[in-house]
Every structure is written in C-alpha cells, then in structure tokens.
Amino acid sequence: MSTLIEGLFNGFSIGSVLLIAALGLAIVFGLMGVINLAHGELMMLGAYATFVVQNIFKPLGEPWFSLYIIVAIPIAFIVSAIVGLILERGAIRFLYGRPLETLLATWGISLILRQFVRSVNWLLFISIGVFSLLFFGGMELIKRRSDWERIKNKVTALLLVLSGGIAIAFYSILSNNLALTKAWFSTRNVDVTAPAWLRGGTDAFGFQIPYVRLFIIVLTILCLIGVYWFLQRSTWGLKIRAVTQNRTMSSCLGIPTAKVDALTFALGSGLAGIAGCAVSLLGSVGPNTGQNYIIDTFMVVVVGGVGNLLGTILAAMGIGVLNYLIGSGTLALMFTNIKAPQAVLDFFFFFATSSMAKVMVFALIITFLQIKPAGLFPQKGRTAEL
Template sequence: MEALLSQLPIGLSIAAVLLLAALGLTFTFGQMGVINMAHGEFIMVGAYTAYVLQDWAGRQAVVVALPAAFLTAGAMGLVLERTAIRRFYGRPLDTLLLTWGVGLVLQQLARDIFGAPNVQVRAPGWLSGGIPMFGSQVPYTRLFILAVAALSVLAIWAYQNRTRQGRRMRAVMQNRQLAECSGVDSERVDRLTFFIGSGLAGIAGVALTLIGPVGPNLGTYYIVDAFLVVVAGGLGRLRGAVAAALLLGLINSYAEFWTDASLAKVIVFVATVAFLQARPQGMFVLRSRALT
C-alpha cells in the first residue's frame, strides 16, 4: 500500500504536465476544429523563452518567463492564425498538414538560433529539495508545476464564466452560426482563442524546463499525449481536459511503476483507444438540442 501511495504524487505531477500541454489545444481544436500540430513547437518556444531570460533574470528566469512565454507564444500563434490557418477553416486535414510543416520550420529555426544540443534552464534556489509524502520525496519543482496548472485552469474558468469575451468564446464553441446571428464577431473570437491557446502552450514550455533540458524537439514528446487528453476529455470541455489529464497521468504513473516507461506509454495509448471505442465523444459531452 505504501508503494502504491508513493506513486500518487508522481501521477499527479504527470497529470499537471499533460494538462498544461493540452489546455491550449482544448480550445483551438475544440472550438475551431484546427488540428494544430505546431502546438508542440509553441511549447518549445516557451521553454526557449525561459532559457533566453536567464541572462537577465538568472535563476528566477522560470518565474519571469511565465508571462513572457505566454505573450511570445501567443503572438506567434496569432500570426500563424492570421496569415495561414484562417484560410483553411473547415478543412481539418489541411490544417494538420499546414501546421505540421510550420512545426518543422520552427524546429529548424530553433536549431539555427540555439544549436541542436539541448540546453538547461536553472531552477530557482527556493525550488531545491522536496517534501516527504507517502514514503517518497516529492520535488518542489513538481509541486510548482501542479500549482501553475491549477492557477491556469482557474484563470481559464474565470475568463470563460466571468468575462464578456469568455462568454462569447463559449457561445461560438457551442453554436457558431447562432452566435454570429446574435452579433458575435466569430473571427475576432477565433483570433483571441488562438492567442490564448498558443500562450498556454508557452506556459507549458516554461514548466517543462523544470523537468529536463530544452531542445528543438521538446514539443514532439508531448503533442500526441496532449491530443489524447483533449479527445478523451471531450472537445472544448475544460473539466474534461482536467479529468482526462488526471486519469492518464495516474495510469502512466502506475503502469511505469509495474513495467517501464516505454511500455507505460503503450498502455496509456491502448487504454485511451479502448475508452474512445466505448465513448467516442469523450468523458464530457456538450449537451445540445440539435437533431444531428
């Protein structure tokens, strides 16, 4: 029992990483139907933002980089949406190919600027060490990632439910045609949604610098898991993303405890596919009066 409980904090920390990586996709994929394969590269942009800020902020670069990475990745996502993606709305396979090519370009650009070898971002001194929990030592860095994930979810919930723009986002997500008939500028909502989704990917990249080194391929390690979280939770559903990230993180933690890291990934993937066979619309489905 003690061994099983010791995996619980690890599973929660994995869930926090998955949730941060998937939060942006929850809205860009769920609302706009855009299969953004460059989302992983926006995660990489956030991580490199923290690396660049080290020269100025030192060991506090991770904290300073959180808002900076949000703005940087969000601005890049907005440029991508305005210049290319908006021409492919309603054509998800085309957006997949387009953003996959953009992701490759961004990876090569990162190699040209920062080099191919991985680089390290130093964590603040106050994140050194850990706290005993269930017979294991939980690093403060993992707890910090949990806190960032929780604050991000809270901020998104408040934005959607307490602001005018957030309610417009929900309206477009639920019924785009009816929202447009009600006077909502859906194009403006799409731009803002893509900016927020890409910015959240930047925050995820900053959090990932606390786990390991930063490299041009950083985003490719998490993009598939992020899509699994979005699809399993239900397209565009915030609570679905939280629940799916929590469940997949715990499955990954316990599967890795009994097997190894590679086989644990396979188990998570198989479990997700089996779940979607039984419930293809995900954990939480948007209720509608539509006949189709």
C-alpha cells in the same frame, strides 16, 4: 502504500503538465475544430523563452536570479501567444472547415518552427525584421489609396517579391559576419536551472516530494482558475462560448467571430507556452521537446471530450497517473508484494518502461473509445451537430 502514494503523486505532476498543454488544445479544437500539430512547438518556444529569461537574470546574481521563473511564466505565455496569433492570422484562418488541409499545414509549420530554433541567429532575425518592415509597412501605406481593392492582388505580389529580394540580399551581404551568423541555440539541448527555492523537496508519506513538482501542480491549478474565470466571467469569454455553441447566430448578433478565433488561438498558444515553461524545469530543452508531449496531449483532449474542461482535467490526470504507474514499474512491484500469479507479474514487468507504458495506455484508450467514442463528456445538443 507509500510506494503507491508516491506513484500517484508523480503521476499527478506529469498529468499537470499534460493538463496545461491540453487546456489550450481543447479550447482551440473545441471552438474552431483545428487539429493543431504545431502545438508541441509552441510548448518548445515557451521552454526556450524560459531559458532566455534565465540567462538574462543569471548575471544579476541572488536574490534576483531566484525570481526569474516568476518573470519567465508571463514571458513564455506572451511569446507563444504572439506566435500563435501570427499563425492563425497568416495561415490557419484560410483553412477553417478543411480539417485535412489544416492538419497538413500545422504539421508543416511545426517542421518550420523546429528548424527555425536550430538555425536562428542575429542575421536571420534582422533579415526577417527587414522583410516584415518593408512588406507590412508598404501594405499599410498603400491601403490608404481609394483604389486599394482594385490593385490589392498586384500590389501584394509586388511587395512580396521586392521585400523578399531585399531581405535575401541583405542576408547574403552580411553572411560572412561570424558574430551575426552564430546560432542562438543550435541543435543541442540546453538546461534550465531551477531557482534555489525550487530545489530539493520535503518528506511526506515516507518519500520526498520535490518542490519543482509541487510548483507545477500549483501553476496548473492557477491556470485552471484563470481559464475558468476568463471563459465564465469575462466579456470575451462569453463571446467565445457563444461562438462555440453557434457560430452563425453569434455572427448575426454582431460578435466579431474572426477576432474571437484569433483570441482563442492566441490563448491556447499562450497556455502551451506556460506548459513549456513547466517542462523546462523537469529536463533539458531542445528543438524536439514538444514532440514528447503532443501525442499525450491529443489523447487527453479526445478522452476528455472535445472542449470540455472537466473532462480534460480527469483525462490528463488519469493518463499521467497510468503512464507513471505502469512505466516506473510501480504496478509490477505492487503485484509482486501481493504475490500475484507469475503471468501477471511478467505482463506488468514487460510494460515497465516509459515507451512500453505509452503503448499500453494507448491500447487502453482505444478500448475506452470503443465504448465511449465521444470521450468522457461528449458534446450535447446543437453543438454536437455542428
């Protein structure tokens, strides 16, 4: 019984990370129908933001270092939300209603973000800043002209070429400066050190409960409460729910659907950043960190039912618990204790690794979707017809 309780707790802690990540994905997918394959990279950015905040607080010593995680959580949210907003405004808004193109575009964006993290340095950062200043600054100045609509396409193309050329020239001139070209993160994994009050654990039910996993569970509960309050009690939450149910009618009633889309995507991206902050406390952070969770996150959304908060919660916890119980060998040991047939023991010991556990859980999900193809809580009414 103690082994089972320990397995359930560890499974819930894994499910908590999946739930934070899946919350954002469920909101975005439920509202806009966007299959965002770059969601894992937004988690990665949140994890790296936590690493940077840790390094800023480290020279300050105690007790300030112990408080860095409190600062890192909103910073991770803001960084990922800003990047998500840029992606939505810069690319995804042109692809609504075209799921295949959206899938390919977000996949390409995920590759770009991973390579950006590997290569980013001060020179690249400054060059991007120069390009942004010239291009967007020029656009804002020229937009004031009365004939803007007539010359918009030509001016945009000209500014794009000029700004890009100047930024590339700036990069080439300073490329020999070693201090500016040193990579911030490179391809290696980096470690985030948990603050002192999150190290160790407490004994309960015959095993030790790590404080880090308790913290992640509490953080997940707070995120759930925050998302529920925002969607059910705030003005913009009401607008998001209205657009989700009927986009055309919401637009006719004066709701700015474009702003709602941007806000929703930023909110979902910010939640991915918080998930990345939680993930950074469990292991090392690298360019491929998000890829370890993206498949499970999509499975949570599909099994729970698109856009359904309760379904997302149940699916995340169920998948997290199954992954741990099967992959850790807990189920195999339990069947050994009750003296199950040898064939059953061999079956569960065969799947008693993290990779094979994912295979078994995936097979179970496929079987479940044959029975309930729309998930635990399918959409009903007019929303299901859209």
